[in-house]
Amino acid sequence: MTYSLFLVKKSAPGTNSSGPITQLINYKAFQISGDSPGMTDPRKSYSLTVRNMNLINYILCPATVSFSTQNIDFGTLYSGQATPNKVASHRKLTLTATRRCNDDTVFSMSTYMKPANFSTISPGEDLLIPHDVNNKPFNSVAFELRRNGIRIPFNRESPMFDASKDISRSQDLEANLIWRTDKPRIGTFTGGVIMEFFHR
DSSP states (O other), X not given: OOXXXXXXXXXXXXXXXXXXXXXXXXEEEEEEESSSTTOOOTTTEEEEEEOOGGGOEEOSSOXXXXXXXXXXOXXXXXXXXXXXXXXXXXXEEEEEEEOXXXXXXXXXXXXXXXXXXXXXXXXXXXXXXXXOTTSOBOTTEEEEEEETTEEOOBSSEEEEEEEEOOSEEEEXXXXXXXXXXXXXXXXXXXXXXXXXXXXX
């Protein structure tokens, strides 16, 4: 059995406002009973309940997110200075979130970061391995992005903007390129990340 569940909010004509879409906490979407209506024996029935619906908020004025730069150039690296786990080069960048209305609803934002093309994640390290010109992992270096000194993980959600009513806010980030060996390869490499953002 395959199914999809969609939540649709209907309201009277007028200006909507930010806030919870419903006061209802839990809602049983459907139940399939094996014997008779009202069957509660879990061995003979199947039901789907949507929980914590009161925590779903409508955002009247979503934020636009932008970076101070879309591309980071770490410059020329010198292999004679290579020391495993040491920062080879770093750059600072700023992330800005702006709402273009006067909605004073408190909101926070989280991010989900994943590798883009020409990039590989180093298992268990939350480090991005760039690729060489042949699209093979360039294991001499790795990339990390830090927020408030803490490494942002890959492939799982993490906080980005704390809860606030501010219409515009910014977050400083630090991009680091890290040596993974004291005998690095010579050559060029490229990598990238994709960041998805979520209102909270």
